Amino acid sequence: MECVETKPYGLLRQLFFALVVRPFTLVALGLNVRGSERLPFRGPAIIVANHNSHLDTLALMTLFPLSVLRIVRPVAAADYFLKNKYVAWLALRLIGIIPIARAEIGHKHDPLEPCYRALERGEILIVFPEGSRGEPERLGKFKTGVAHLAEKFAHAPVIPVFMHGMGKALPRGEAIFVPFFCDICVGEPFTWPGDRKAFMDHMEETMKDLAGQLQPPEWE
Numbered sequence: 001m002e003c004v005e006t007k008p009y010g011l012l013r014q015l016f017f018a019l020v021v022r023p024f025t026l027v028a029l030g031l032n033v034r035g036s037e038r039l040p041f042r043g044p045a046i047i048v049a050n051h052n053s054h055l056d057t058l059a060l061m062t063l064f065p066l067s068v069l070r071i072v073r074p075v076a077a078a079d080y081f082l083k084n085k086y087v088a089w090l091a092l093r094l095i096g097i098i099p100i101a102r103a104e105i106g107h108k109h110d111p112l113e114p115c116y117r118a119l120e121r122g123e124i125l126i127v128f129p130e131g132s133r134g135e136p137e138r139l140g141k142f143k144t145g146v147a148h149l150a151e152k153f154a155h156a157p158v159i160p161v162f163m164h165g166m167g168k169a170l171p172r173g174e175a176i177f178v179p180f181f182c183d184i185c186v187g188e189p190f191t192w193p194g195d196r197k198a199f200m201d202h203m204e205e206t207m208k209d210l211a212g213q214l215q216p217p218e219w220e
Helices: 010-028 055-061 085-095 113-120 145-152 196-213
Strands: 032-034 045-049 072-077 098-100 124-127 158-164 183-186
Touching: 010 055, 010 085, 045 055, 045 145, 055 072, 055 085, 055 124, 055 158, 098 113, 113 124, 113 145, 124 145, 145 196, 158 196, 183 196
Parallel strands: 032 183, 045 124, 045 158, 072 098, 072 124
Antiparallel strands: 158 183
């Protein structure tokens, strides 16, 4: 699958987040955010987060000022978001995803090429190292794609983020939203340590530490 790189509509995107996404996430989810001051307002930068729900991307993007949204680009699966033309328009033009052709991973063509170009332009990527959405509130196995990005842009900060609650508000396979208080914990930025194993180990340990800081209520 060939993925055409498409830039989001600037003003329309800001209006969409200001009038639709932000009120929904702040009111319906009741977001509690820790460490938001660690988020970057300029790129190149890579945000890595756990992934349990379609709400993850929207919740993360609401943490940025509207003026910064123009350079915030979530990385997403092309085979999922581009199969329907209406969903594709929303994902590309309003959310501003960078579609990645997962079927081409391992082939001669590097599916991360659009991400490289985005970082070269000084954009902020949102990457979910687990790949697809996992079990609610459980960390899945991290894939090494994000390590390739960090190695190629060794000067770019990597900001770990752990989210809790989104997987229960709108879990995978469900279409009905359930109001649920959600938490986001932003960790300390780090940079490429010199080899992939050290990078992956540090990222996994950091994410587990952030998860431990968000203690769920006993009734969960």
